[in-house]
Structure formats: C-alpha cells, structure tokens
Amino acid sequence: MKRLTSREDLIALRRQCTEAAEYETKAIMVCGGTGCVAGGSLDIYARLKELMEQQNIPVDVEIAEIPHGEVVGLKKTGCHGFCEFGPLVLIEPQGWLYTKVKLDDCEEIVEKTIKNGEPVDRLVYKIDGEIYRKQEDIPFYHKQTRLVLEHCGQINATSIRSYLSIGGYSAVEKALFDMTPDEIIKEITDSGLRGRGGGGFPCGDKWASCRRQKEFPKYIVCNGDEGDPGAFMDRSIMEGDPSRMIEGMIIAGIAIGAEEGYIYVRAEYPLAVERLRLAIAQAEELGLLGDNILGTDFSFRIHINRGAGAFVCGEGSALTASIEGKRGMPRVKPPRTVEHGLFDKPTNLNNVETYANVPSIINRGSAWYRTIGVESSPGTKAFALTGDIRNTGLIEVPMGTTLREVIFDIGGGMRGDSKFKAVQIGGPSGGCLTEKDLDLPLDFDSLKKAGAMIGSGGMVVMDDTTCMVEVARFFMNFTQKESCGKCVPCREGTLRMLQILERIVEGKGEDGDIELLEEIADVVTHTALCGLGKTASNPVLSTIKNFREEYEAHIYEKRCPAGVCSKLKVYKIDPELCKGCSKCARNCPANAIHGEIKKPFEIDQSACIKCGACMSNCNFGAVKLEA
Amino acid sequence: MNQDFDFSVVDAILERHPQNELSTIAILQDIQEHYHYLPEEVFPRVAKAIGVGEARLYGVATFYENFSLEPKGKYLIRCCDGTACHVRGSQPILDRLTRELGLTGGKHTTDDLAFTLETVSCLGACGLAPVMTVNGTVYPAMTPDAASKVLKELRAELAAESADQNAAEAGNAEAEPEK
Numbered sequence: 001m002k003r004l005t006s007r008e009d010l011i012a013l014r015r016q017c018t019e020a021a022e023y024e025t026k027a028i029m030v031c032g033g034t035g036c037v038a039g040g041s042l043d044i045y046a047r048l049k050e051l052m053e054q055q056n057i058p059v060d061v062e063i064a065e066i067p068h069g070e071v072v073g074l075k076k077t078g079c080h081g082f083c084e085f086g087p088l089v090l091i092e093p094q095g096w097l098y099t100k101v102k103l104d105d106c107e108e109i110v111e112k113t114i115k116n117g118e119p120v121d122r123l124v125y126k127i128d129g130e131i132y133r134k135q136e137d138i139p140f141y142h143k144q145t146r147l148v149l150e151h152c153g154q155i156n157a158t159s160i161r162s163y164l165s166i167g168g169y170s171a172v173e174k175a176l177f178d179m180t181p182d183e184i185i186k187e188i189t190d191s192g193l194r195g196r197g198g199g200g201f202p203c204g205d206k207w208a209s210c211r212r213q214k215e216f217p218k219y220i221v222c223n224g225d226e227g228d229p230g231a232f233m234d235r236s237i238m239e240g241d242p243s244r245m246i247e248g249m250i251i252a253g254i255a256i257g258a259e260e261g262y263i264y265v266r267a268e269y270p271l272a273v274e275r276l277r278l279a280i281a282q283a284e285e286l287g288l289l290g291d292n293i294l295g296t297d298f299s300f301r302i303h304i305n306r307g308a309g310a311f312v313c314g315e316g317s318a319l320t321a322s323i324e325g326k327r328g329m330p331r332v333k334p335p336r337t338v339e340h341g342l343f344d345k346p347t348n349l350n351n352v353e354t355y356a357n358v359p360s361i362i363n364r365g366s367a368w369y370r371t372i373g374v375e376s377s378p379g380t381k382a383f384a385l386t387g388d389i390r391n392t393g394l395i396e397v398p399m400g401t402t403l404r405e406v407i408f409d410i411g412g413g414m415r416g417d418s419k420f421k422a423v424q425i426g427g428p429s430g431g432c433l434t435e436k437d438l439d440l441p442l443d444f445d446s447l448k449k450a451g452a453m454i455g456s457g458g459m460v461v462m463d464d465t466t467c468m469v470e471v472a473r474f475f476m477n478f479t480q481k482e483s484c485g486k487c488v489p490c491r492e493g494t495l496r497m498l499q500i501l502e503r504i505v506e507g508k509g510e511d512g513d514i515e516l517l518e519e520i521a522d523v524v525t526h527t528a529l530c531g532l533g534k535t536a537s538n539p540v541l542s543t544i545k546n547f548r549e550e551y552e553a554h555i556y557e558k559r560c561p562a563g564v565c566s567k568l569k570v571y572k573i574d575p576e577l578c579k580g581c582s583k584c585a586r587n588c589p590a591n592a593i594h595g596e597i598k599k600p601f602e603i604d605q606s607a608c609i610k611c612g613a614c615m616s617n618c619n620f621g622a623v624k625l626e627a
Numbered sequence: 628m629n630q631d632f633d634f635s636v637v638d639a640i641l642e643r644h645p646q647n648e649l650s651t652i653a654i655l656q657d658i659q660e661h662y663h664y665l666p667e668e669v670f671p672r673v674a675k676a677i678g679v680g681e682a683r684l685y686g687v688a689t690f691y692e693n694f695s696l697e698p699k700g701k702y703l704i705r706c707c708d709g710t711a712c713h714v715r716g717s718q719p720i721l722d723r724l725t726r727e728l729g730l731t732g733g734k735h736t737t738d739d740l741a742f743t744l745e746t747v748s749c750l751g752a753c754g755l756a757p758v759m760t761v762n763g764t765v766y767p768a769m770t771p772d773a774a775s776k777v778l779k780e781l782r783a784e785l786a787a788e789s790a791d792q793n794a795a796e797a798g799n800a801e802a803e804p805e806k
Contacts, residue, residue: 035754038765083754229709229749267656267693268750308652309692311748325651325679327690386711386753393754427710460710474713478748484690
C-alpha cells in the first residue's frame with residue numbers, strides 16, 4: 001500500500017476502497033469474536049473459503065485493489081454480540097443471520113445461499129414459533145442502538161481497507177484539516193460525552209485540562225485493562241473495530257498536543273492484541289500513524305502494552321506505573337493523571353469505549369450526539385449481558401433505557417422457568433439491583449442514586465437459585481485477592497470482610513456480623529487509597545440492603561434459603577428409596593454413613609463433611625438434599 | 628541455582644526488546660511464555676541487562692498474577708471463575724478437577740508436572756459460561772462430568788505419548804547391539 005501524504009490521497013484511497021467494495025455483491029461475515037472462535041468459527045471461515053474456491057466461485061477476503069468483477073466477500077468480523085447462539089454467520093445483502101453454525105453446515109450455505117440466494121431456514125433464529133431470518137428483526141437486536149458497536153460484525157476486523165470503505169478515518173481527516181484543537185475539545189465538551197470506564201467523568205473537561213498543561217511531552221493512554229469479571233465490551237471493540245478506537249486516540253492527540261499513545265490491554269485478550277497490532281501496522285503503512293500524518297506537521301505513534309494479570313492496573317496511576325515497567329500500584333492523588341501521569345508528564349487517560357465514541361461525535365457533531373440518551377448522560381452504553389439469562393451477549397442501548405427492557409426484551413428474560421432475583425451491575429465495584437429497580441433508567445446518575453454503578457458495563461443477571469451472601473463473598477474474594485496491599489484499609493479491610501463472609505456461608509456466622517460488616521465497609525470506603533478499595537464494599541452493602549433476610553437466615557437459622565451454600569446443606573437418606581446396598585457408606589470419605597445391609601442406611605450429621613459423594617454414588621436417588 | 632543454565636533463550640529475548648526498565652514486563656512475559664515459568668537463574672541476567680535491581684525485578688515478577696516462579700504442568704487447565712461462569716456453576720467444576728487431580732493443600736500442580744490447575748477471573752467468553760481452557764484451547768459450556776471427560780482424554784494422550792517414548796527407547800535399546 002502506498003503511503004498517503006495529503007488529504008486528497010486519503011480521499012482517493014477511501015473512494016477506491018468504497019468502489020471496490022461495491023463489487024462484493026454478496027458477502028459472508030463470519031464472527032471472529034472470542035466467543036465464536038471458541039465455538040469453531042475460524043474453521044468455518046476456512047471451510048467456506050475452501051468450498052467456494054473448489055467450485056470456482058470468485059471470493060475475496062480483502063477488498064481488491066483493482067476490482068476484477070463481481071465477487072463474494074468473505075470476512076472475519078468482530079463480535080456480533082449474540083454470543084449465546086454462536087458461531088454466527090451473517091449473509092449480506094439479505095441480512096440473514098445464521099446461528100449455531102457447524103462445520104457440516106458450510107456446504108449447504110454455499111449451495112443454497114451463495115449459489116441460489118435461498119435462506120437456510122434450519123439455521124435461522126426461531127423463538128416462540130416465529131422465524132427471524134434477518135438480524136435486525138431478532139428481538140435481541142431490535143431494541144438496541146448500535147453506535148460504538150455499529151461496525152462490529154459488519155466489517156472485516158483485520159483490514160483497514162474495509163474500515164476505509166465505510167468512511168474510516170474521516171473524523172481524523174476533519175480534525176486535522178477543518179478544526180482547531182480548541183474546536184475539537186469544544187465539540188467533545190458540548191456532546192456531553194462521559195468516560196465509559198466507570199466514573200463517568202466529563203470527557204471534554206479532562207481533555208481541556210490536559211491541553212492546558214504547560215509541560216511536554218504529553219501522552220494519550222487508552223485503558224483496555226477490562227478486568228471486571230463478566231465484562232467484555234472493550235474486548236469486543238478492540239477485536240471487532242480496532243481502527244475506530246485508534247482514530248479516537250489520534251483525535252485526542254491532535255486536541256491535546258500529544259505525539260505518543262499507549263494502549264494497555266489485559267493479558268487475557270490475546271486476540272484483541274493481535275487485531276490492534278494489525279490495525280496499527282496497517283495505519284503506519286498508510287501514513288495514518290507516524291511522522292507528518294497526511295502531510296501535516298502532526299505526528300503520532302501508538303504502542304501496545306500487555307498487562308500481566310492485575311485488576312488494580314485498571315486504576316489510572318497503577319496503569320501508568322505498569323506501562324513504566326513497575327509494580328502496578330496506585331499512588332496518592334492529587335496530582336491527577338492529567339498533570340502527572342505517564343513518565344510524570346501530563347496524560348489523558350480514557351477507556352476503549354470512550355475513545356470509540358469520539359469519531360462519530362467529530363463526524364456528526366455534538367448536537368446529533370445529544371439526541372441519543374438522556375440529558376445528563378448522552379449517547380449509548382455497551383453492556384455485557386450474562387448470567388442466568390436467555391440471550392447472553394454484547395448489547396448497546398441508549399443511556400436511559402430501563403433495566404426491564406434490557407433484561408426481558410433484549411435479554412429474552414430468564415433461562416428456563418427460573419425467576420428473576422437480582423442483577424449485578426458494575427462488577428466487583430458495583431451493586432445489585434432487584435425487582436423494584438427494574439424500571440430504573442440506566443444512566444450514570446440514576447444508578448449511583450440506587451447504590452449501584454454503571455462501572456465498565458458488566459451486567460450479571462441472577463435467578464432465584466443464587467445465594468446473595470455467596471455472591472457478596474465471591475466479589476469480596478475477588479477484590480481481596482486483587483488488592484495491591486499498599487494501603488491498610490483496603491489490604492486489611494477486604495480481608496476481614498472476606499473472613500466474616502466466609503464464616504457466614506459456612507454456617508458459623510454470629511450475632512453482630514452484619515453490623516460489623518457495615519462498619520468495616522464504611523471505614524474502607526472512606527479511607528482507601530484508590531477506586532478499588534473505595535468501591536470494594538459495594539456488593540456487600542447492596543446485598544445487605546436488599547437481602548438482609550438472607551444474611552439473617554444464614555447467621556441465625558444456619559440455613560441457606562437458595563440452597564447454594566454447601567456447608568449449610570443437609571444430606572439425608574430417604575428410607576423408602578434406600579435399598580441398603582452400602583455403596584454410599586463405602587464411598588463416604590468421613591465414614592459418616594452407617595447401617596445394615598438391605599436395611600435403610602443413615603447419615604451421622606455430626607460427622608458429615610457435606611461433600612456429596614453419597615448423592616453422586618447412589619444408584620437409587622435415595623440421598624436427598626435439604627436446604 | 629543451576630550453574631549450567633543455558634542463557635541462549637533469555638539472551639535472544641533480551642535482544643528483541645529495548646534494554647531499559649520500560650521493557651521489564653514484556654521481557655518477563657516472553658521468558659514466561661518460553662519456560663511456562665520464570666526460572667530463578669534469569670533474574671540476575673535480566674536485571675543487569677535492563678539496569679534495574681534484582682529486588683525490583685523480583686518485585687515486579689511477584690506482583691503480577693501471570694508470572695510464576697514455580698514450574699507448571701504440561702497441561703495448564705484454567706477454569707474461569709468470573710462472575711458469569713460463577714453463577715452458572717464453575718465452582719463444582721473446579722471442585723471436581725481438584726479432586727480428580729488430587730491437588731490438596733493449595734497446590735496447583737501435580738507432582739508429576741503433568742497438570743496445573745488455575746482459576747482465572749474472566750476470559751471474556753461469558754456467553755459460553757462456564758468456560759475452561761487447556762493450554763489456550765477453550766472448552767465452552769462445561770459441567771463437572773464434561774470436565775472429567777476432558778481430563779480423561781488428556782490422561783490418555785499423556786499415556787499414549789509415554790508409551791510411544793517407551794517403545795522408542797525399547798527400540799533403541801534393541802537396535803544398539805546390532806551397531
């Protein structure tokens with residue numbers, strides 16, 4: 001590819017890519033997100049290619065530099081979001097979505113759909129007797145507004161030409177040639193864009209403050225350390241539309257006056273790292289990154305740093321320390337990151353989704369952006385919808401959408417016949433919301449008021465078989481393990497809270513434990529050094545607030561109402577069903593089962609260690625569990 | 628410490644990175660990728676090359692969860708215990724694997740260095756929960772029984788390999804007298 005040295009060069013290349021893409025009259029988009037890859041989508045991609053080549057069907061995996069007649073475009077895309085039904089294959093121009101595609105389905109897809117233009121109805125989404133051939137008609141997609149994720153699943157995530165063919169890099173072009181840095185910042189400020197990483201800090205204010213700093217060089221840092229268990233929005237953007245995020249970072253560089261950018265990606269996301277590397281290399285080759293971009297005096301480079309497994313590195317000062325090759329521990333603030341960030345220089349730190357919002361704001365303007373979402377939180381938010389819900393996956397909705405719409409309309413309600421109990425938003429830093437909060441609009445301020453937070457956007461839906469005390473213990477266990485140990489309140493406080501919670505789920509809770517938890521939580525929240533500690537108590541406090549009776553049942557009645565906590569389970573042998581075969585007794589590691597052959601056996605509750613070996617070994621279903 | 632440690636791999640890795648503190652994590656990641664852990668012999672060498680103290684390097688290596696100072700098993704089983712996997716029942720899977728591998732007292736690796744069992748908080752494949760990976764290959768929608776089955780297959784693979792090896796050695800032994 002030739003290096004672009006002017007605005008005209010970029011416009012010409014973009015036109016050429018768009019025109020060449022028009023020759024792709026049919027296209028097969030195979031989902032290449034982590035979920036579908038795990039389901040075998042890359043093999044499906046290879047098989048489709050092989051089949052079409054064997055049958056001499058012209059197929060292009062990259063948009064041709066010189067078009068050679070009509071072809072079928074075969075693309076490896078980013079996450080389509082409907083992960084529960086993966087591997088997914090989207091057929092264009094018809095917009096048909098094939099779900100749960102297997103290797104053996106490839107021949108039929110080529111034969112029926114590509115050759116004859118007929119749908120393979122066996123593979124399309126069906127629910128409640130209705131057939132949904134088109135992706136946009138499926139209820140899961142219908143209520144969504146895909147803005148940041150608009151290209152995820154629609155373009156080839158490994159090709160900058162594919163990105164250019166749909167107008168890519170037009171925002172960088174506009175920012176470089178038609179706007180001053182102050183105008184860019186004003187546009188972002190006017191748009192009301194708030195940081196999508198958790199806190200919801202106004203993005204324009206941050207950029208303006210970083211621009212005002214007198215010291216140079218300045219740095220642009222992108223936080224892709226999406227460590228919240230149960231959240232994968234940023235991963236999907238990095239994998240599915242890496243160039244969009246890179247464009248956002250370049251624009252931030254122009255606005256703030258920085259020439260170096262760093263992307264910090266979690267180690268668990270190897271595919272995201274690969275796609276970003278590719279997108280950066282392709283942009284460098286075209287001169288969209290590097291010295292004198294498009295012939296201007298603006299230069300910008302982007303480096304990738306892989307994390308090494310530390311949740312706390314999602315905190316700003318810990319993240320910059322980690323990029324510097326140090327232990328990722330937060331420091332006391334102020335000074336803030338915009339003043340003393342990476343290498344002690346002024347640094348603008350935003351997360352992946354925030355940068356990915358920037359190009360469309362620059363292209364379409366802040367007034368347009370404000371038409372989406374609500375007054376105090378404009379725009380959309382991506383959520384990772386997981387847990388005991390029918391349609392798990394990646395979704396994007398306008399801010400202000402209610403929880404009910406998300407869980408029951410988009411998510412399709414609960415799995416099986418289970419009943420909705422709670423939803424945890426914002427991962428280990430967030431809180432849980434219940435039935436009474438279902439009509440709450442999802443935006444930064446409403447959630448905060450309700451004791452939860454948007455956080456990065458993980459949304460874990462739980463049904464009535466979930467024990468909330470156990471969930472609180474789970475999150476505290478996570479936070480305690482991830483506490484870096486620098487400040488005493490977090491290091492000691494999370495450990496003490498974890499010990500209390502462990503005691504409660506083991507049936508050793510004592511009177512006063514709930515109050516003690518609340519007291520420690522209060523101290524940790526007010527005295528911890530960084531966000532990790534300050535928010536660590538949220539899951540405990542919100543489960544106590546909403547499910548106090550469950551705590552009390554564990555502590556005073558030694559009973560787990562959801563029947564989850566294994567130490568509180570009671571195994572009993574039903575004398576009616578027991579044949580007296582002695583298999584359970586022989587397999588009991590604690591010798592807690594006694595009896596005579598051919599007569600019902602009995603479990604000695606004082607010796608039972610609740611391992612469940614008797615239950616899994618009984619051939620007659622005579623061992624029963626009582627909650 | 629092993630006096631005869633072969634530094635060629637470490638030196639090649641050092642060559643690939645700018646030799647300063649900024650490369651600390653990237654260099655340790657490459658070494659870990661090769662050995663599946665960080666042999667203690669590498670610390671003085673790396674510390675000197677990038678100009679930081681050994682203690683500091685050790686501090687970085689012990690801070691991040693991905694680095695291990697202990698050798699790991701041939702098969703690295705990572706059981707996801709992220710929120711989504713947890714609520715869909717990852718704990719029983721973990722319990723089953725721990726029991727079948729005979730890992731007690733907080734050990735993660737079997738004595739024969741065949742298996743290492745770790746938990747990981749979220750692989751980002753929440754739609755397929757509960758998930759586990761074996762040397763990077765993802766196994767979706769696991770159950771305790773499915774995990775047992777995978778373990779059985781891996782053990783069979785190991786047995787087949789060592790049988791091959793024994794056969795090869797036996798073959799060599801037989802072949803020798805003819806030489």
